[in-house]
Amino acid sequence: MCDTQEGGTVLWLRRDLRLRDQPAWRAALEEGGPVWPVFILDSLIEETYGAAPKWRLGESLRSLASSLKKQKSRLVLRSGDPLKVLRSLIAETGARCVVWSRLYDSMSIGRDKETRSGLNAQGIKVLEVNSSLLFEPWTVATQQGRFYGVYTPFWNAVQHRDIGQPLGSPGDLSPPDNWPASDSLSDWRLGAKMGRGAAIVSRYANVGEHAASERLDRFIVRGIGSYKSERDYLGLDSTSKLSENLTYGEISPRRLWYAAQNAMEGKRNAEVSYFLREIAWREFAYHLLYHTPRIIDKNWRSDWDNFPWRDDNEDAEAWRRGMTGIEIVDAGMREMYTTGTMHNRARMLVGSYLTKHLMTGWWVGEAWFRECLIDWDIASNAMGWQWVAGSGPDAAPYFRIFNPELQAKKFDADRRYRDKYLAEGRRPPHPNALNYFKAVPKSWALTPGQTYPRPIIDLSTGRQRALEAYRQYRNK
Ligand SMILES: Cc1cc2nc3c(=O)[nH]c(=O)nc-3n(C[C@H](O)[C@H](O)[C@H](O)COP(=O)(O)OP(=O)(O)OC[C@H]3O[C@@H](n4cnc5c(N)ncnc54)[C@H](O)[C@@H]3O)c2cc1C
CATH class of the missing domain: 1.25.40.80 (Serine Threonine Protein Phosphatase 5, Tetratricopeptide repeat)
Known part of the structure; x- marks a missing residue:
C-alpha cells in the first residue's frame, strides 16, 4: 500500500478513461487521500497515434473530464515527459503515491519502468494495476x-x-481542495491532422x-x-x-x-x-x-523476411483512397475513412487484397489503419494485419487468398454494404457514401458524380501473381 499520510495520490490515466470497473481508481481511492487524476500527452502518444486515434483520444478525454466534473473532481492535463510531469505534480500537490493501469507494448513498458524507478528513487510509491x-x-x-x-x-x-465481478463506479472521487494548473484540451489540437x-x-x-x-x-x-x-x-x-x-x-x-x-x-x-x-x-x-513485441513492426514469422512484398506504391494509394475498382474493397476503405471503423470481414478482405492481389507489405496497411481507425489498437491491428498477410500467428496459409467477388456474393448478397459506402452510379447515393467525399482531403479531387474506376488489377491476374510469388519463394 502507498503511504499517503503526507497527502494523497496522483492517478495517471492512460487507456483506462472511465470510472466503472476501473481498478486504478479503486486503488487510488483505497489509499485514503485526495486523488488527482492526470492525463499526460507524451512523445509516445505524439509519435505512435495516427490522426484519427489522436482525435478520438481528445473526445474521450473531454467526455471523462465532464464526468469527473459532475462528481466534483477534475481531469488535470499535462504534456511532456511523464517522469518530469509526475515529479512536478508531486511537488505541487504533496502526493506520495502514483497509481496507473499497466500497458503491454514494449515502448510503454520501457517508459513505465523508467518512470517507476525515478519515482521510487525519490521515495514515491507506485502502484500498477490491471484495468484493461x-x-x-x-x-x-x-x-x-x-x-x-x-x-x-x-x-x-x-x-x-x-x-470476478466488475466493480461499480466510485461514489466519492476524493477530490482535493487545491487543484494544480491544467493545460487546455483545445490547445493540444488533437484533431488537427484529421482536417475536415x-x-x-x-x-x-x-x-x-x-x-x-x-x-x-x-x-x-x-x-x-x-x-x-x-x-x-x-x-x-x-x-x-x-x-x-x-x-x-x-x-x-x-x-x-x-x-x-x-x-x-x-x-x-x-x-x-x-x-x-x-x-x-x-x-x-x-x-x-x-511475449513477441516484434509483432508490431517485423514479420512475426521471420521466414517471411525476404518475401518480395512491395513497399508503398501507387496501387496502395488507390487502395487507401477507396479507388481500386473492386467494389467490396473500396466500400470497406471508404467505410473506414467516413466512420473511423470498419467491419471485421471488410478488414480481412481489404487486408488480403492489399497484401496478396497488390503484393504490398502488410506494414503499409497497418500504418493506414493506424492513421484512420478510431478503434486503433496497437495489438489487434498488428495481429490482424499479420494474420491476414500470412506472416503472423494463427495465420491462414498464404495461398488461401480471399476472393473479393465471392466474399461479396456471400456476405453482401443484397449489396447493402456496397450501396451504403459507394456513391458512384447510385441514385440517390446513401448519405454515408456522400459523407466520404466530404471527409476526404480536397487534394484528392474526388466527387460523388465521378465515374467509378476500372479495376487497377484484374482479380485473377493478381491472384496468380501472388500465388506464383509464393511458390517461387517457397521453392527457394
Ligand atoms: C487487418 C485487421 C486490423 C484490425 N485492427 C483492429 C484495431 O486496430 N482495433 C481493434 O479493436 N480491432 C482490430 N481488428 C479486429 C476486429 O476487426 C475489430 O475488433 C472488430 O471489427 C470491432 O468491431 P466490434 O467492436 O463490433 O466487434 P465485435 O464483433 O462486437 O467483437 C467484440 C470485441 O471483441 C474484440 N475482437 C473481435 N474480433 C477481434 C479480432 N479479430 N481481433 C482482436 N479483437 C477482436 C474487439 O475488442 C471487439 O470490440 C482488426 C482486424 C483485422 C483483420
Whole structure:
C-alpha cells in the first residue's frame, strides 16, 4: 500500500478513461487521500497515434473530464515527459503515491519502468494495476511454461477462468481542495491532422463511458442472441461496435465478458459463446504483443523476411483512397475513412487484397489503419494485419487468398454494404457514401458524380501473381 499520510495520490490515466470497473481508481481511492487524476500527452502518444486515434483520444478525454466534473473532481492535463510531469505534480500537490493501469507494448513498458524507478528513487510509491485485460499475458502459459502462439489452445486455457465481478463506479472521487494548473484540451489540437474528416467521423463515433454502457446494453438485448449467425454479414448491424470504447478504456472487457456470460442464461449459447471467443481474440493479441513485441513492426514469422512484398506504391494509394475498382474493397476503405471503423470481414478482405492481389507489405496497411481507425489498437491491428498477410500467428496459409467477388456474393448478397459506402452510379447515393467525399482531403479531387474506376488489377491476374510469388519463394 502507498503511504499517503503526507497527502494523497496522483492517478495517471492512460487507456483506462472511465470510472466503472476501473481498478486504478479503486486503488487510488483505497489509499485514503485526495486523488488527482492526470492525463499526460507524451512523445509516445505524439509519435505512435495516427490522426484519427489522436482525435478520438481528445473526445474521450473531454467526455471523462465532464464526468469527473459532475462528481466534483477534475481531469488535470499535462504534456511532456511523464517522469518530469509526475515529479512536478508531486511537488505541487504533496502526493506520495502514483497509481496507473499497466500497458503491454514494449515502448510503454520501457517508459513505465523508467518512470517507476525515478519515482521510487525519490521515495514515491507506485502502484500498477490491471484495468484493461481479462488475462494478463504472463498469467496464461502452456504446460511447458511458454506463451501461446496459436489461438485455439489459448482460448481453451482461458475460457472457463473466473474473471470476478466488475466493480461499480466510485461514489466519492476524493477530490482535493487545491487543484494544480491544467493545460487546455483545445490547445493540444488533437484533431488537427484529421482536417475536415473530424466533422464527419464525429457523426459516427460513440464517445465516452455512458455511451459505451448503453451500447453494451443494446447489444445484449438485440444483438448477442444472433451474433454467431450474423456477425459476418457486412450490411447488418450485428456486432457490438464496442472496439472504439475498449480502445480508450471507456468500458472494461470484464463488463463485456460478464454481460455475455449472464446472457448465456436466456439466449442460444453457441451464439453468445462466439462473442466471448471474439473478446478473447483481443486478449490473445495482447498476449502476443507482450511475449513477441516484434509483432508490431517485423514479420512475426521471420521466414517471411525476404518475401518480395512491395513497399508503398501507387496501387496502395488507390487502395487507401477507396479507388481500386473492386467494389467490396473500396466500400470497406471508404467505410473506414467516413466512420473511423470498419467491419471485421471488410478488414480481412481489404487486408488480403492489399497484401496478396497488390503484393504490398502488410506494414503499409497497418500504418493506414493506424492513421484512420478510431478503434486503433496497437495489438489487434498488428495481429490482424499479420494474420491476414500470412506472416503472423494463427495465420491462414498464404495461398488461401480471399476472393473479393465471392466474399461479396456471400456476405453482401443484397449489396447493402456496397450501396451504403459507394456513391458512384447510385441514385440517390446513401448519405454515408456522400459523407466520404466530404471527409476526404480536397487534394484528392474526388466527387460523388465521378465515374467509378476500372479495376487497377484484374482479380485473377493478381491472384496468380501472388500465388506464383509464393511458390517461387517457397521453392527457394
Ligand atoms: C487487418 C485487421 C486490423 C484490425 N485492427 C483492429 C484495431 O486496430 N482495433 C481493434 O479493436 N480491432 C482490430 N481488428 C479486429 C476486429 O476487426 C475489430 O475488433 C472488430 O471489427 C470491432 O468491431 P466490434 O467492436 O463490433 O466487434 P465485435 O464483433 O462486437 O467483437 C467484440 C470485441 O471483441 C474484440 N475482437 C473481435 N474480433 C477481434 C479480432 N479479430 N481481433 C482482436 N479483437 C477482436 C474487439 O475488442 C471487439 O470490440 C482488426 C482486424 C483485422 C483483420
